[in-house]
Amino acid sequence: MREISLDRLRTLVAIVDLGSFAEAARALHLAPPTVSLHIADLESRVGGKLLSRTRGRIQPSTIGETLVERARRLLADAEQALEDVERQVQGLAGRVRLGASTGAIAQLLPQALETLGQRHPAIDLQVAVLTSQETLKKLVEGSLEIGLVALPQPQVKGLRIEPWRRDPVMAFLPARWECPAIVTSGWLATQPLILNDNTTRLSRLTSEWFASDGHQPRPRIQLNYNDAIKSLVAAGYGATLLPHEASTPLPDTRIVMRPLQPLLWRELGVAHRAGEVERSTQHVLDVLWGLSAG
Structure with missing residues (x-):
């Protein structure tokens, strides 16, 4: 089935709005024969008359009114689509x-x-x-x-x-523990631990950090949600190793942070x-x- 051209719909709307083939041709910068061809093509496509002349002015027929109403929506949607794409190209949306x-x-x-x-x-x-x-x-x-x-x-x-x-990985410890000023892998390996699960790069980093001093601790629990891990640390369930971004607020007062020896970075x-x-x-x-x- 042949599709209806937006150009032909635009011609139809212009004729109805201006009441004249000649005025529509001038407004659309088209030759008068082209305007006539557009309407003839539309009428052939829908199988009926779209326009009639009443008292010297062009008026839409009943089916013409229906098509003009839909045409206005289609033309408006097409214009909006172009504006939306232009805004994306310009980086505005x-x-x-x-x-x-x-x-x-x-x-x-x-x-x-x-x-x-x-x-x-x-x-x-x-x-x-x-x-x-x-x-x-x-x-x-x-x-x-x-x-x-x-x-x-x-x-x-x-x-x-x-x-x-590049953010430092720190030890996050329950505040009620007696904690050293600097945390080593040897000391931390003897404590109950809450660590990231082994699907994460951080888990591999911390495992390598412990292994560099010959330790392979088994955590009490492994999670992949840092805020949940911090909540468990605050409750005293265990200690953890997590990155600390300088721009983030300090943790819960029930948690203390300590630097690591040797240093570790995420x-x-x-x-x-x-x-x-x-x-x-x-x-x-x-x-x-x-x-x-x-």
Whole structure:
């Protein structure tokens, strides 16, 4: 079935609004024969007369009125669609999909979301809770625009992965414990522990930290939600190792933080597809780079 051209619908609406083929031709910058051909084509398509002349003025027929009403909606929708796309091209609006771990989402993204909302309120940032490997996979597939991933990562074809933040991993301990000023793996290995589950890069980092001094402690529980881990520490259930971002508030007063010996760092990177980046995605990247810490 032949589709109806928007150009022909625009011609029909102009004739009805101006009451004349000649006026419509002038308004649309078309030759008069072209206007007549547009209407003839529409009438052939619908199988009936769309216009009639009454007292020297062109008026729509009954079926013409129905088509004009629908045509106005279609033309308005088409115009709105173009405006929406232009706003996205200009970076004034758009959707950006980002993948990150629960820790990054809870501690770092709120600041980014607040800044983005102030600078670019029409950009919709959609966030998915994913491991670093899941994030990289979805970036390659094209179902994400940006990822926050643990470093180091091997290079992935088609992606750019750049260092973003380097935050110290600290010991979080129940305040009622008698705690040393500096926590070693030897001391911490003898304490009840709450650690990240072994699917995370942080779990591998902490295991390597203990193993470097010959320890392989067994945690009481493993979780992948840092706020829940801190709640258990506050309750006295055990100690943990977690990154501490300088911009985040100090933990619950029932928790004390201590530096580690040797030092341990959690490094995060920003990943996105290589090549030209849409402006809305670039705006989000700019906000994230504003939160980078060395």
